[in-house]
Amino acid sequence: MNNKKQNMNTEYIKLTDLWQDGEYIKVGKIINKENWSPARVAEFCAYFNKYLGSNQLNVLHKLL
Numbered sequence: 001m002n003n004k005k006q007n008m009n010t011e012y013i014k015l016t017d018l019w020q021d022g023e024y025i026k027v028g029k030i031i032n033k034e035n036w037s038p039a040r041v042a043e044f045c046a047y048f049n050k051y052l053g054s055n056q057l058n059v060l061h062k063l064l
Contacts, residue, residue, distance in 0.1 A: 008040075008043070012044055012047045012048070015027050015030065015031075015044070015048075016047075016048060016051055016052060018030075019048075019052065019056070019060070020052070024059070024060075024063055025063075027060070027063075028063045028064055031044070031064065032064075041064070045057060045060070045061075048060060
């Protein structure tokens with residue numbers, strides 16, 4: 001795994017941890033503030049769905 005991909009996964013882990021801690025608005029603000037590309041949002045959503053499930057993904061989708 002290359003360094004860039006590994007760093008993104010670490011960031012995704014931090015965001016999913018924030019989500020599980022109930023910091024929903026903070027997760028949304030981070031994604032918006034960093035001006036993620038549609039491809040990165042899609043990649044994160046796939047990761048998010050894998051680890052937190054489709055119900056939580058639906059909530060994230062409504063938030064974003």
